[in-house]
Amino acid sequence: MSGEQELGITESKEHSTGEWYAEVVQKAELADYAPMGGFIVTRPRGYAIWERIQDHLDGWFKETGVDNAYFPMFIPESYLEREKDVVEGFDPEVAWVTHGGYDELEERLAVRPTSESIITPFIADWVRSHRDLPMRLNQWCSVVRWEATETKPFFRTKEFLWQEGHTAHRDEDGAWDETMTRLDQYERLYEDVMAMPALKGRKPEHDKFPGAHTTTTIETLMPDGKSVQAATSHYLGTSFAEAFDITYADEDEEDQTAHTTSWGLSWRSMGALIMLHSDDQGLVLPPTLAPTQVVIVPIWQEDNKEEVVEYAADAAAELDEAGIRVNLDDRDNRNPGFKYNEWELKGVPLRIEVGPNEVDDDELTLVHRPDGENSVEDRADIGDTVEDHLDTVYAKLYASAEETLEGEIREADSREEILGTIGQHGGYVKTGWCGDEDCEEPIKDALAAEIVMVPLDRDEDPVHDDCAICGEDARVTAYWAKSY
Amino acid sequence: MSGEQELGITESKEHSTGEWYAEVVQKAELADYAPMGGFIVTRPRGYAIWERIQDHLDGWFKETGVDNAYFPMFIPESYLEREKDVVEGFDPEVAWVTHGGYDELEERLAVRPTSESIITPFIADWVRSHRDLPMRLNQWCSVVRWEATETKPFFRTKEFLWQEGHTAHRDEDGAWDETMTRLDQYERLYEDVMAMPALKGRKPEHDKFPGAHTTTTIETLMPDGKSVQAATSHYLGTSFAEAFDITYADEDEEDQTAHTTSWGLSWRSMGALIMLHSDDQGLVLPPTLAPTQVVIVPIWQEDNKEEVVEYAADAAAELDEAGIRVNLDDRDNRNPGFKYNEWELKGVPLRIEVGPNEVDDDELTLVHRPDGENSVEDRADIGDTVEDHLDTVYAKLYASAEETLEGEIREADSREEILGTIGQHGGYVKTGWCGDEDCEEPIKDALAAEIVMVPLDRDEDPVHDDCAICGEDARVTAYWAKSY
Ligand SMILES: [Zn+2]
Numbered sequence: 015m016s017g018e019q020e021l022g023i024t025e026s027k028e029h030s031t032g033e034w035y036a037e038v039v040q041k042a043e044l045a046d047y048a049p050m051g052g053f054i055v056t057r058p059r060g061y062a063i064w065e066r067i068q069d070h071l072d073g074w075f076k077e078t079g080v081d082n083a084y085f086p087m088f089i090p091e092s093y094l095e096r097e098k099d100v101v102e103g104f105d106p107e108v109a110w111v112t113h114g115g116y117d118e119l120e121e122r123l124a125v126r127p128t129s130e131s132i133i134t135p136f137i138a139d140w141v142r143s144h145r146d147l148p149m150r151l152n153q154w155c156s157v158v159r160w161e162a163t164e165t166k167p168f169f170r171t172k173e174f175l176w177q178e179g180h181t182a183h184r185d186e187d188g189a190w191d192e193t194m195t196r197l198d199q200y201e202r203l204y205e206d207v208m209a210m211p212a213l214k215g216r217k218p219e220h221d222k223f224p225g226a227h228t229t230t231t232i233e234t235l236m237p238d239g240k241s242v243q244a245a246t247s248h249y250l251g252t253s254f255a256e257a258f259d260i261t262y263a264d265e266d267e268e269d270q271t272a273h274t275t276s277w278g279l280s281w282r283s284m285g286a287l288i289m290l291h292s293d294d295q296g297l298v299l300p301p302t303l304a305p306t307q308v309v310i311v312p313i314w315q316e317d318n319k320e321e322v323v324e325y326a327a328d329a330a331a332e333l334d335e336a337g338i339r340v341n342l343d344d345r346d347n348r349n350p351g352f353k354y355n356e357w358e359l360k361g362v363p364l365r366i367e368v369g370p371n372e373v374d375d376d377e378l379t380l381v382h383r384p385d386g387e388n389s390v391e392d393r394a395d396i397g398d399t400v401e402d403h404l405d406t407v408y409a410k411l412y413a414s415a416e417e418t419l420e421g422e423i424r425e426a427d428s429r430e431e432i433l434g435t436i437g438q439h440g441g442y443v444k445t446g447w448c449g450d451e452d453c454e455e456p457i458k459d460a461l462a463a464e465i466v467m468v469p470l471d472r473d474e475d476p477v478h479d480d481c482a483i484c485g486e487d488a489r490v491t492a493y494w495a496k497s498y
Numbered sequence: 499m500s501g502e503q504e505l506g507i508t509e510s511k512e513h514s515t516g517e518w519y520a521e522v523v524q525k526a527e528l529a530d531y532a533p534m535g536g537f538i539v540t541r542p543r544g545y546a547i548w549e550r551i552q553d554h555l556d557g558w559f560k561e562t563g564v565d566n567a568y569f570p571m572f573i574p575e576s577y578l579e580r581e582k583d584v585v586e587g588f589d590p591e592v593a594w595v596t597h598g599g600y601d602e603l604e605e606r607l608a609v610r611p612t613s614e615s616i617i618t619p620f621i622a623d624w625v626r627s628h629r630d631l632p633m634r635l636n637q638w639c640s641v642v643r644w645e646a647t648e649t650k651p652f653f654r655t656k657e658f659l660w661q662e663g664h665t666a667h668r669d670e671d672g673a674w675d676e677t678m679t680r681l682d683q684y685e686r687l688y689e690d691v692m693a694m695p696a697l698k699g700r701k702p703e704h705d706k707f708p709g710a711h712t713t714t715t716i717e718t719l720m721p722d723g724k725s726v727q728a729a730t731s732h733y734l735g736t737s738f739a740e741a742f743d744i745t746y747a748d749e750d751e752e753d754q755t756a757h758t759t760s761w762g763l764s765w766r767s768m769g770a771l772i773m774l775h776s777d778d779q780g781l782v783l784p785p786t787l788a789p790t791q792v793v794i795v796p797i798w799q800e801d802n803k804e805e806v807v808e809y810a811a812d813a814a815a816e817l818d819e820a821g822i823r824v825n826l827d828d829r830d831n832r833n834p835g836f837k838y839n840e841w842e843l844k845g846v847p848l849r850i851e852v853g854p855n856e857v858d859d860d861e862l863t864l865v866h867r868p869d870g871e872n873s874v875e876d877r878a879d880i881g882d883t884v885e886d887h888l889d890t891v892y893a894k895l896y897a898s899a900e901e902t903l904e905g906e907i908r909e910a911d912s913r914e915e916i917l918g919t920i921g922q923h924g925g926y927v928k929t930g931w932c933g934d935e936d937c938e939e940p941i942k943d944a945l946a947a948e949i950v951m952v953p954l955d956r957d958e959d960p961v962h963d964d965c966a967i968c969g970e971d972a973r974v975t976a977y978w979a980k981s982y
């Protein structure tokens with residue numbers, strides 16, 4: 015918790031990205047630090063963004079056959095250990111509940127770090143026949159992973175909010191379609207709701223979700239040149255189904271093993287959103303997700319206050335009627351400049367200024383948050399006009415991010431060139447790669463950059479014929495980047 | 499988890515209410531038992547009901563100034579102990595996290611049993627001036643209470659889902675209005691969404707939420723004659739604000755102590771819903787909450803299958819278009835009788851039967867789930883017709899529950915009469931009461947019945963002049979009942 019603090023952002027996005035991000039999150043009232051290291055409190059302005067992300071994604075999930083459910087937050091240790099059948103060297107960093115009231119428990123309970131080990135046995139129990147498939151379950155919940163790192167709200171916290179989908183299918187085709195459906199929905203969320211251009215790919219074999227056949231990923235680029243793994247969708251093959259015995263009777267009453275998937279998106283997506291769009295004035299949000307889309311600031315003198323405020327209130331009512339999330343800031347105890355700064359800090363995408371001139375001319379002055387562009391518009395049809403401007407703000411955010419991303423995908427064909435390019439520019443570097451994990455080591459060691467993805471299409475020809483590290487035949491294109 | 503099981507309910511609601519309830523919950527696929535005693539898995543058909551309850555309540559909360567937020571699921575032991583300042587003898591039965599990964603924690607963390615002790619300090623930090631008030635926060639989350647009792651899905655589980663609202667106000671009036679606003683919204687949920695007539699009252703002083711000034715309650719009557727505390731709304735006075743230092747500068751820059759409230763509704767509401775309306779054929783749901791509102795069952799012979807199914811599908815499409823949650827059950831491998839039983843078991847409020855006669859006459863046969871009443875309706879305007887029937891089904895459920903409740907509020911004016919009346923009939927017994935906790939003891943000891951509420955209005959004259967137990971002057975009317 016914080017004491018009195020300066021208004022306004024004091025850190026620089028360019029020069030001290032980490033400190034700047036932390037300051038934006040706190041001063042825009044998105045989150046606060048909890049008393050225990052690694053935990054945060056998500057405040058209303060932050061939680062409202064998460065709720066809108068949920069609404070979009072949850073609607074798409076439901077349209078495509080997913081049912082929500084809720085499984086216990088605790089997983090018995092013996093259940094967690096069954097994953098050892100699937101995952102060599104599985105070693106969960108979890109929070110352990112050892113006591114209930116004054117009594118020690120007979121078996122320790124893990125606070126769920128992810129729910130495969132509790133959900134999969136139930137799916138196994140519920141699936142009997144091919145008619146029960148596909149079975150698609152999702153839950154919105156919080157999970158805890160006891161990783162000791164510095165707290166970074168939404169990016170690195172021991173407890174985080176997410177959704178986890180778990181599905182079972184008759185065969186590989188069904189499960190693979192599912193994996194792609196969810197990856198495409200995540201991409202749609204980033205592209206159409208978060209104004210964030212996204213790259214789709216799969217993780218290299220050595221960096222898959224433990225036990226998965228294929229881990230597919232959405233990667234987005236941050237302004238500091240690092241990549242964020244923004245969502246993942248796993249085709250698990252039959253490994254979990256075999257370990258947990260998800261079998262079904264097919265049309266001929268023969269026992270078959272199901273193919274399963276899992277897929278998840280966490281509030282890290284919110285962190286990436288905040289970091290990408292915001293600036294040295296504070297939070298910048300796309301209108302799609304902003305709790306308040308429009309703020310109207312009346313500017314009056316004593317002798318015209320009544321008519322100015324009435325005119326502003328009338329416009330606010332019309333926007334509200336049109337379904338736009340509008341706030342009329344008619345506070346007496348703050349001047350317009352203070353209000354401008356406050357709503358810029360809090361990320362309201364569009365400001366409408368109303369002074370005596372606007373009243374006289376039957377107009378409104380609209381100012382775009384991302385770049386301060388302003389235009390004078392007719393008061394008539396203000397609902398439609400504002401919708402257009404909100405679309406324009408969205409397009410500006412997207413275009414700016416897209417331009418950055420396009421300039422930040424480079425090629426290299428040697429170890430030195432990878433190191434030099436990422437060292438100088440950040441961003442992504444594409445190379446040929448033999449597929450051997452060992453070839454990642456020298457880059458990891460020197461620069462903490464790694465192969466964040468390879469193309470989804472396993473048959474795609476690599477960008478170069480040779481592996482940039484070892485010079486052997488390249489099998490795929492590797493995308494190298496530093497990452498969060 | 500269960501093995502193969504008989505279709506259909508085998509227990510009797512009247513004669514073995516507990517077993518019948520457990521059977522309905524499992525066979526209607528609302529919930530399953532988790533491997534750890536006291537925990538359940540909420541399956542899609544159950545979770546969908548909870549989501550609809552959430553949608554209604556959350557919408558009303560937001561319309562009346564409440565912001566959602568999310569606080570950590572863990573509370574440090576020292577924070578929990580601060581409640582001792584408010585609550586004499588506070589002794590939480592909680593789940594304790596003692597280890598993170600392989601390391602013992604320096605301070606134990608409680609899995610939240612309720613969040614006053616973590617939310618209130620943040621409200622204290624965020625509130626500076628009278629302009630910050632009222633502050634109204636709510637979170638939807640799960641909480642854990644380590645009470646060792648037999649598991650009863652939605653009624654008695656160690657982990658349960660709920661919402662908890664926490665608000666701060668300038669003065670008693672503001673906080674009391676808030677307390678009543680939420681109580682009224684809970685009543686509206688029961689009356690208008692759950693088809694459950696509800697009683698509003700307050701808890702006797704000795705049964706208040708610890709630290710509260712007044713605990714108000716919604717009570718609903720179950721078919722076995724027991725009362726369910728269906729939601730509570732607490733006016734906390736200044737006790738929590740004093741303990742956690744929620745002060746604010748008023749208009750004159752004077753420091754004042756805030757008045758706070760908290761209020762919550764859990765998935766117990768779902769348990770009460772299921773228990774009240776369901777019957778020996780299985781689940782009965784009001785159309786407002788049913789995941790599937792209408793099932794259409796086509797009844798065909800080989801020679802007319804195509805036209806019957808097409809006619810049914812066409813009606814289904816029209817209902818879907820009208821925003822009705824409809825399912826066309828055209829499975830080949832099940833006969834109509836099987837389908838009727840299955841959808842009755844699963845609580846679909848309205849069944850539409852379509853055979854060759856319906857096709858010939860351009861009609862549809864509609865059957866109400868609660869009582870089997872059927873009527874033949876024109877195919878034209880089926881959307882409006884079905885809406886009317888769904889309203890009728892709702893009204894039937896409500897009327898039946900209301901009739902039961904009205905007959906189950908009796909009066910008594912002696913200890914023997916209380917014991918005799920509750921012992922014979924269950925339900926509520928109204929008596930005069932002196933207000934002394936000691937007078938509750940003999941009834942509690944003999945019958946496990948207690949004073950579940952007294953009237954909200956503190957000035958209301960008691961139903962009798964004398965306390966039914968001790969004969970002293972009665973101060974209020976007491977409502978006695980057995981309770982869940
Ligand atoms: Zn190589």
Ligand SMILES: [Zn+2]
Pocket residue numbers: 931932933934937965966967968969970
């Ligand atoms: Zn008495």
